Structures are given as C-alpha cells and as structure tokens.
Amino acid sequence: MxxxxxxxxxxxxxxxxxxxxxxxxxxxxxxAADDRPNILFIMSDDHGYQALGCYGSRVNQTPNLDRIANEGMRFDRCFVTNSICGPSRAVILTGKYSHLNGFVHNGNTFNGQQPTVAKLLQQAGYQTAMIGKWHLGSTPTGFDYYHILQGQGPYYNPRMLTSGGPVNHTGYTTEIITDVALDWLKNQRRQDQPFLLMYQHKAPHRNWQPGPEYLRNYDDVTIPEPETLFDDYQGRGSAAKRQAMTIAKHLTPNDLKLTKPQGLTEQQLAAWNAAYEPKNRAFRESNLEGQDLVRWKYQRYVKDYLRCVDAVDANVGRVLDYLDETGLAKNTLVIYTSDQGWYLGEHGWYDKRWMYEESFRTPLLVRWPGRIKPGSVSDRMVLNLDFPETFLDVAGVEIPADMQGRSLRPILTGQPVDDWRKSVYYHYYEFPGPHDVQRHYGVRTDRYKLIHFYQIDEWELYDLQQDPREMRSVYADPEYAEVVADMKRELTALRKQYGDDRLATPGG
Ligand SMILES: [Ca+2]
Known part of the structure; x- marks a missing residue:
C-alpha cells in the first residue's frame, strides 16, 4: 500500500x-471483538444419571464430569421427549418433537434441509463443528467442519467421515473423538469467532467395550445391585412383561464378552485376552444358574459399562483442562448430557425406550463461569427440547417461533421463573423394533406419571411420591380416579399444544 x-x-x-x-x-x-460465549456441547450415548458421581452414584466415580456440576448447575429433572438415540439427536438440533422433525425412530434419515440450531448459529457468525457420534443417516448440515462415526461406529479403530473425506483411525474411539475435538480447538478454531462444538461420544452404548487402559477397572469389587433387579412386572400392565431387554435372558455372548471381538489389532486383542480369558474360564467352570447366573451377568455387564464411562470421564477431563490452560473456559458454556437415560439393572433391564424414570431422565450439567452460581442444583422439569433455544439465547440469536422448548438461560442465571412448565410430554414410537417396547405417550407432573400404551390401549399411573421406583400402577385404584381424570386432561392439552394430537402416528 x-x-x-x-x-x-x-x-x-x-x-x-x-x-x-x-x-x-x-x-x-x-x-468490537466478538465476545459472545462459546458453546461446548458434550453428549455421551446411553449414560444414565445413576452412573455419575454428582448424582449420588452407588456404582462409580466421575471426578471430571462432576467438575462441571461443582463449577456450574446440576439439573435433577431433565427429561427427553423420546428415549432413543437418533430421535433425541434430532430433537436437540431442531427444537421440535419427533413428529415434527420427522425422525421418530432409529432407522429414519434426518432431513438436513430443515432449520437447525447449528445453521442458525452459523448464520449468526458462530464457527460450528460436529465431532463424534452423529447417527442421523444424512450428511451433517450447518457445520463448518464435521468428523463423525459412520452409524453407531465401533469402539475400536473407527473409520470416520469428515468434511474432507473418510479417515481410518487406529485406537480407542472415546480417545480418538477427543483427540479430534482437541485438534479442532487447537488448530482449526478461528480466533475471531465464537464457536459451537458438538463433541459427542459413542460410549457407553452397547456392547460396552472398554478401552485398553480400562479393562481391569472394578476387577476387585462387587457392584451393588439395584433393588428392582428381580422385578417380576406384576404391578403393571402387559407392556413391561412383553419386552426383550432383560439382563437375565437377552444379553448375548457378544454383550457379555464371552466371544472374541472383531476388528482389533493384534496388540489390542492381546490386552483383551489377558483381561477376559481368565475371568471367562472361571465363569465356565462355575456352572452358575438361576439368580446366581443373573447376578454374574449383571456384574459383567455393569462393570464393562462403567469401564466405558471411565474413559468418557477421563477424556472429558482432557478437554476441560485444555479450556482452562488456554483461558477459553472463562467464556465457554459447557454442557454435559446424554442422548437419554439408561437401565443399570433396574427392573432387571439394560437399554432405554420407556417413559419410566431411568430412561426418561437424562443427566444435565451446565457450567458458565460468572453466570451460573457454582454448585447450584435445579429441580425444574426441563427437556432436551430446551437445549437449542438455550444455545440461541446465550448467543443472542433470535429463537424461531416454531421451536417448541424454552431457553434455560433464566434458570441458569438465577432469574425468577414463575411460569415454568408444570408437566412434560413424552412419545416413543419404535415398535415393532428391537427390544419389543410398545409405543407409548404420556405426561409427567411433579408427582404423577400417566402412560398410555396406545396400540394395546393399556394405561398406567404412578404416584412418584409413594412409589418412586414405579413398581405399582395405581391407574385402576378408585382412590386415584380424580388424578387419572386430571392427568388425562393434561395429556390431551399437551398433545394439542405440541401438535401431536392426530389419530395417525408417523413412523410406520
Ligand atoms: Ca442413546
């Protein structure tokens, strides 16, 4: 010049x-530097709140994840609108119930043409990235960068899809996803733009394959059993008796690590054999049966699950450390959640899908330095449906009128919220499908939960104050007749409010 x-x-x-x-x-x-907060959205897959230290876990410790709660807010009543992987992800992207975003059950393909929180933030000047488990079938839209597992993706040596083509990785997937996320933060993040980074783990999804460093965790302990491990389902209708997700009958030899895993390198397989072969030999010689066999399966299943959680915890810790070291932590909203909750043996089950608490509820921890009081706890009924509006709100971006949730910002920042929702609506569709869980919708209030398994026209009502473990439906109890009538009115109103009151249900 x-x-x-x-x-x-x-x-x-x-x-x-x-x-x-x-x-x-x-x-x-x-x-005029852009000082809008960065958003780091961390989601694992199938991580039940029962397996988080900050939720009072009896079975494990999660010191790194607990940091987010200790330095921010823990939500004790965060629910999902449809307790299954792909649908939950679609709800979080769109802020709409499944019947409106079109992804009602796994196997659907997400319509990437529709508006999403990623697109809206991108348009508003955020740099956007999706790293890890995507699981929505179509190619991600609205992200400047993506680096995703194909479908469910394996626990070891994943081939991943990126904006620049496929990449073959060698190693443990939880660590690889974290390496990619850290690499993006270090080398691809633009200094002059705030970011939305969706960092999403495959773990601890079935079949719970621990990483090499975690194979022997819990070898010397016995994990406490849940009180309802031997539930006989006598206190409710027929849906719970018809399912196929019991620890007793439905875990496969592959789930139980009684067969050798595929796709491991020689070194990975050697570590695997050294960890499992002696234990499997002892099991085969023991000839366990009946409840003793169920107990053995429970220990094997839960320990592998927790080993997968251990890796998630350690790897999230690596990312939190990086935020601290670089000073990014100060202006970054960090969210930890799971795509839904999970059964760790409650009612004799693994898996999710039901509107019963363990799978309906999901962990939600949020840290936002200077805005959220450290160590705070909220018992407001919030939903995964609320996440996208929260992101838009903290970014100062206008929230589209057709999104169906609500921003959590006032709760996070301790503002008075007098008109928060008093009930939540749920709808699960994947039947016929894996694990044979009947379609159902329902409503939960502070005290009660009404569920309608509508294809077999069975109703259940739980009094969560009297029966927090949901062991006895009081739907037919005359003492609850008035409650049933009130809850049905509330259910009808919510179905109408969310536009889910058509007779025909989508999803085929
Ligand atoms: Ca899931």
Whole structure:
C-alpha cells in the first residue's frame, strides 16, 4: 500500500493520515471483538444419571464430569421427549418433537434441509463443528467442519467421515473423538469467532467395550445391585412383561464378552485376552444358574459399562483442562448430557425406550463461569427440547417461533421463573423394533406419571411420591380416579399444544 502511494506521488502527510486510519481501524476491531460465549456441547450415548458421581452414584466415580456440576448447575429433572438415540439427536438440533422433525425412530434419515440450531448459529457468525457420534443417516448440515462415526461406529479403530473425506483411525474411539475435538480447538478454531462444538461420544452404548487402559477397572469389587433387579412386572400392565431387554435372558455372548471381538489389532486383542480369558474360564467352570447366573451377568455387564464411562470421564477431563490452560473456559458454556437415560439393572433391564424414570431422565450439567452460581442444583422439569433455544439465547440469536422448548438461560442465571412448565410430554414410537417396547405417550407432573400404551390401549399411573421406583400402577385404584381424570386432561392439552394430537402416528 505504502509503495503504491509513493508511486502515485502522495505527500508524507497523506501517508501519515493513512497510517493513523489503519491503526484506528485495528483498535475498533479489537474493541468490537466478538465476545459472545462459546458453546461446548458434550453428549455421551446411553449414560444414565445413576452412573455419575454428582448424582449420588452407588456404582462409580466421575471426578471430571462432576467438575462441571461443582463449577456450574446440576439439573435433577431433565427429561427427553423420546428415549432413543437418533430421535433425541434430532430433537436437540431442531427444537421440535419427533413428529415434527420427522425422525421418530432409529432407522429414519434426518432431513438436513430443515432449520437447525447449528445453521442458525452459523448464520449468526458462530464457527460450528460436529465431532463424534452423529447417527442421523444424512450428511451433517450447518457445520463448518464435521468428523463423525459412520452409524453407531465401533469402539475400536473407527473409520470416520469428515468434511474432507473418510479417515481410518487406529485406537480407542472415546480417545480418538477427543483427540479430534482437541485438534479442532487447537488448530482449526478461528480466533475471531465464537464457536459451537458438538463433541459427542459413542460410549457407553452397547456392547460396552472398554478401552485398553480400562479393562481391569472394578476387577476387585462387587457392584451393588439395584433393588428392582428381580422385578417380576406384576404391578403393571402387559407392556413391561412383553419386552426383550432383560439382563437375565437377552444379553448375548457378544454383550457379555464371552466371544472374541472383531476388528482389533493384534496388540489390542492381546490386552483383551489377558483381561477376559481368565475371568471367562472361571465363569465356565462355575456352572452358575438361576439368580446366581443373573447376578454374574449383571456384574459383567455393569462393570464393562462403567469401564466405558471411565474413559468418557477421563477424556472429558482432557478437554476441560485444555479450556482452562488456554483461558477459553472463562467464556465457554459447557454442557454435559446424554442422548437419554439408561437401565443399570433396574427392573432387571439394560437399554432405554420407556417413559419410566431411568430412561426418561437424562443427566444435565451446565457450567458458565460468572453466570451460573457454582454448585447450584435445579429441580425444574426441563427437556432436551430446551437445549437449542438455550444455545440461541446465550448467543443472542433470535429463537424461531416454531421451536417448541424454552431457553434455560433464566434458570441458569438465577432469574425468577414463575411460569415454568408444570408437566412434560413424552412419545416413543419404535415398535415393532428391537427390544419389543410398545409405543407409548404420556405426561409427567411433579408427582404423577400417566402412560398410555396406545396400540394395546393399556394405561398406567404412578404416584412418584409413594412409589418412586414405579413398581405399582395405581391407574385402576378408585382412590386415584380424580388424578387419572386430571392427568388425562393434561395429556390431551399437551398433545394439542405440541401438535401431536392426530389419530395417525408417523413412523410406520
Ligand atoms: Ca442413546
């Protein structure tokens, strides 16, 4: 520039003015630096709140995840609108119930043409990235960068899809996803833009394959059993008796690590054999049966699950440390959640799907330094449906009128919220499907839960105050007739409010 000015014969005074202008514009740029908060959304897959230290776990410790709660807010009543993997992800992207975003059960393909929180933030100047488990079938839209597992993805040596083509990785998937996320933060993040990073683990999804460093955790302990491990389902209708998700009957030899895993390197397989072969030999020689066999399966299943959680905890810790080291932590909203809850043997089950508490509820921890009081706890009934509106709200982006949740910002920042929802609506569709859980919808209030298994026209009502483990439906109890009538009215109102009151249900 200076050379050009000289050639044109500009006087020195003009050059000085130009230099002043340049430095002034730099000052203005600095002053106007984009200080909107970064959003780090961390989601695992199938992580039940029962397996988080900060929720009072009896079975494990999660010191890194607990940091988010200790330095931020723990939500004790966060629910999902449809307790299954793909649908929950679609709800979080769109802020709409499954019947409106079109992804009602696994196997659907997400319509990436529709508006999403990622697109809206991208349009508003956020740099957006999706790293890890995507599980929505279609190619991600609204992300400047993606690096995702194909479908469910394996626990070891995943081939991943990126904006620049497929990549073959060697190693343990929980660590690889974290390495990719850290690499993005270090080398691809733009300094002059806030970011939305969706960092999403495959773990601890079935079949619960621990990483090499975690294979022997819990070898020397016995994990406490839940009180309802031997539930006989006598206190409710027929749906719970018809399912196929019991620890007793439905875990496969592959789930139980009685067969060798596929796709491991020689070294990975050697570590695997050293950990499992002696235990499997002892099991085969023991000839366990009846409840003793169920107890053995429970220990094997839960320990592998917790070993997978251990890796998630350690790897989230790596990312939190990086935020601290770089100073990014100060202006980053960190969320930890799971795509839904999970059964760790309650009612004799593994898996999810039901509107019963363990799978209906999901962990939600949020840290936002200077905005959220450290160590705070909320018992408001919130939903995964609320996440996208929360992101838009903290970013100062207008929330589309057709999103169906509510921003959590006032709860997070301790503002008075007098008109928060008093009930939540749920709808699960994947039947016929894996684990044979009947379609159902329902409503939960502070005290009661009404569920309608509508294809077999069976109703259940639980009094959560009297029966927090949901062992006895009081739907037919005359003492609850008035409650049933009130809850049915509430259910009808919610179905209408969310536009889910058509007779025909989508999903085929
Ligand atoms: Ca899931």
């Amino acid at each position: 200076r050379l050009q000015l000289m050639r044109r014969g500009c006087r020195p005074a003009v050059m000085v003015s130009f230099a002043v202008l340049l430095s002034l514009s730099a000052v203005v740029r600095l002053w």
